[in-house]
Amino acid sequence: MTALDNPTAPPSGPVTAADHRSNNFDFLRIVGAVLVILGHGLALAGRAADIPTILGYPLQHIGVFIFFSISGYLITASWSRTKNPLTYALARCLRIFPALIFVVLVTALVIGPWVSSMTRDQYFDHPGTSAYIFNNIKLFVTFELPGVWDDLPYPRAVNGSLWTLFVEFLCYLAVPFLFIFPRFIRPLGALIALVVVIRLAETPIEESPVFWAVRLRDAAGMWAFFAAGALLRLLSERFSWFRFRTDVAVAGTVLAFLVSGMAPRFALEVTSVAVAYAVLTIGLARTPYIARSARFGDFSYGLYLWAFPVQQLVIDQFGVQRMSVNLVLVVGISLVMAVVSWYFVERPSMKLKDLIVRLTRRRTAPATEALKVPASA
Template identity: 55%
Template sequence: MAASTPLPAPDGVPAAGVPATAPVTATAHRSNNLDALRLVGALAVIFGHAYHIVGRPFENPVVAGYPVQTLGVVIFFSISGYLITASWSRTRNPVSYFAARSLRIFPALAVVVLVCMFVVGPLVTVLTTGQYFDAPNFWSYLGNIILRPQYELPGVWADQPYPNAVNGSLWTLPAEFFCYLLVPLVFLVPKVLRIPVIALLLAWSVWYSMTPPLESAIIWHSRISDNALMWAFFAAGAILRLLAERGLRFRTDVAVGLLAVHLVFAATLPQHTAKVAWLFLPYVVLTVGLASTPYVRRASRFGDLSYGLYLWAFPVQQLVIDLWGVQRMSVNLVVVTAITALLALASWHVVEHPSLKLKDRVVRRFTRPRPQPAPAAGTPVEEPAARS
């Protein structure tokens, strides 16, 4: 995923509360910090995108060597690599696996796409109603539902500080779903070769992510160099999961050391940060996420809002600029976050949670639990893929 989260260019192409030496392992379903960490990632994306959307991209904050919105996406992909690998490792059932993945992504995505097309677009377009609905790029916007990114709607926000972009966050979804497709294929190779195969894919991803944007291949409307940067973090998360199944424990002292090394590297050789960050950040992210911190671990008690925040924030940010103009950044962020949080809450309770209930029924119908050896006395119970 480039030095910053690729927002679509105007032409439509997407440009710890644990002892310092304690082993960190989740102890029960939803008893860890992963939900809170995903919320942090979603809010980081909102915060970073705000600078682009109000026309101040050169003020975009940089954290740990990355623009803050890119760091948010790094968090998502690192967690996803770990949990999705855990999910397939447990079930090995393609029907339940892909049903679970699809029901998590597509229902909420479809709602956002349709609302932008049939509610937001007609209200804000500078075209007449007939011109808007007759334009070729109106119906092609439906391609976002099948993960074929398109960022423009006819006559919508062409004069904004960040023009012609309805939802620039959608570029990560095809990158994510491609990883979902790849995980079962990796498990076709013998167990001893899985980590080396993922390591080779990781190395290719890092190498290809260095491709200049104008030279990168574009497949299914996705620029592969942008996707490859995040594929590396997904692969690192997957490797860490496989190592965890072989006894790896996430230690806070190790995570602190790795983070310190990364920060020094990012400060002294910032142009090379993307080449090596996968060595450090996924371990740090998962150490924090798999810890169980009082209060923090209850971040989803009102619903898992991270996906809804991610999906809705960009169009809300553009709509706020359209309705009220460019306000002070503090005002903009408060207004945008409040509106987006309400939409994310509605998305969770009306769309996402009912879909997950259907997912659970499908998984129970098609999954026969694989026999597991009884854990030795005192062995921590691993997190069973919290909403993976």
Template identity: 45%
Template sequence: MSDASTELARRRNNLDAIRLGGALMVVLGHSYVLSGKPVAPPVIFDVPIHTLGVFVFFIISGYLITKSWLRRPQWKSYLAARTLRIFPALIVAVLLSVFVLGPVFTVIDLHAYFTDPNTWLYLRNLFLQPVFGLSGVFTTVPYPNVVNGSLWTLPIEFSCYLFVPLMMLVPRRARVPVVVVFGLACVAAVFFATPAQNVFGFYLLVTAAEPWVFFAGGMLCALLLERHLFRLDAALLGLFALTVVEAVRPSLGHVVMWVVLPYAVLALGLASSPIIRRASRFGDFSYGMYIYAFPVQQMVFATIGVRSLTVNLVIVVAVTAALSVASWHLIEAPALKLKTRFESTVPARGRRRASSSPKTLVSSDIVD
């Protein structure tokens, strides 16, 4: 398996650009929410744009992670790849928040800040246990006491990484039914779960359920559809039908979206548009954009106040883009190169089989 830069060079699809677009959707939606202004964020298919951006991430991950496991069903290399994708950048982001952002923006003295147990509780984010506040930090911004509200999705995402190999352990013929049952269980949770019901012992089932639905949709697309079956005309027709249903029967729109959106996102992502796919030439910046944008937005509000949406958004995107580029080149890509140490243990037969089909999707051993 080639290193990260070589893998990126081999990509011939729009997936990185679509994911970056999803990250920017999150940034845009949060710009409204965090400003404190009585203006709702844009809504698409009756879903806030930042929430829709999160759904895009889970759809693409469901597809790519399933393909990754099917190509190389090896626990060691699989878990190593997933861990190296999530944790290095997360560790840096969390430590920067505690030891740089916190001391700069806290309203209490540094001794009180570093001796307050709540400061150290923030390190639970290193173990995918979301903690959103730091002592005395961002107490006066419109959306107070939250440093990085985007981290809530990471434990849900990592749980999906564990679900994939578990569901793929069943016989081949049973895989689709198992994923369907999983997806339907998540749908039931969307409708019937209550905020009191936890998952992983600390996370709300009602919050995790819908991202899992879209992840299951991506998995089913990976299991049922060959790449040539993802057609842009079919995707556009599905989105048109979804728009009509939303207008005529809003109560059914969300259910139709669970079916249509995974196919539409993947049809656009797996297409090869020369202009769009150029987004991947320089790296995959979507993860860095996602994990840094929220604290940057809070810092901007704390520093210059709430200006016009355009002014705040331009500053946030510029600063976050610089951080995400640095994160990719200094942390994420070097970490992903370490995967080869684990892949070398895969039997030669498996390596030959993986390398014998260079035209298959070369997606995201490196990006998910």
């Protein structure tokens, strides 16, 4: 039985961006991005009270939970396959930063001077312009550009989605530490991490420290889903009997709804694991047509990065429209930018990552062969 036959079985070697994708993860990422767009669309139009909730969380949070659950599983799998710090770090950086730099530069250097209430010279001379660029590129989230969108329903927020990238990057740094432990206790380490971040997420807001412009209480709410995804991946590696089952996913989801309604004090403990399990069960399946969602490109990250400034730009240029009109405009424009980002920024970066993986494998292969002992020895 191969890893493709058994989706819970860890692949035997590094997997590159060019490898065949035969699961539903790409589709779920699109779903997550659309949920974020829907939630943000209502908030930016001044209708935050109208945002639907699921399990007690607004739509945009559910969308981010989907991203973090998938990421926890796949990033843990990535380190488990390679265990090469350089390859791992380069792969993670090449996935996050090129598209981030693209959206930050276009926003600050094209959209900013176009819509700012300042003159072009005033805008570019203002220290806030360069601060926006350099802070966001180093993941120190900065929301404002000089004179940009001061009078919108949700004023002065240029790209409110960027703060989660630093939260995600910290997860990338944390994953290798799980593998310090022997294989048989790694799931316990992930479980302890899950408990710790849940406790941190429950810290009163006024007591929560801020690190690198992010309130740790808010970050921990996202970390819980990443930790749950990592835990489920490690369980699948450690125990041959572990499977992602549809009936278990349904039962867990029902339990999460019951707990969120009847005992919200314990909602995150149950929801993080239940949502991650359900997301991974759906994601690891191979549904016809849905499994080919990214056959033209993986546009989910670009949609996520571009939708917020596009939503603000649409409101700035056309006013607050009916939500149906707003969403058509936002999704259409954001998708165009996501396509540009994928073909001209992200895909070339992923090809570079794949080249690094192949070179690393070639260098380590001779050393590995030299260590093999002949069967007759």
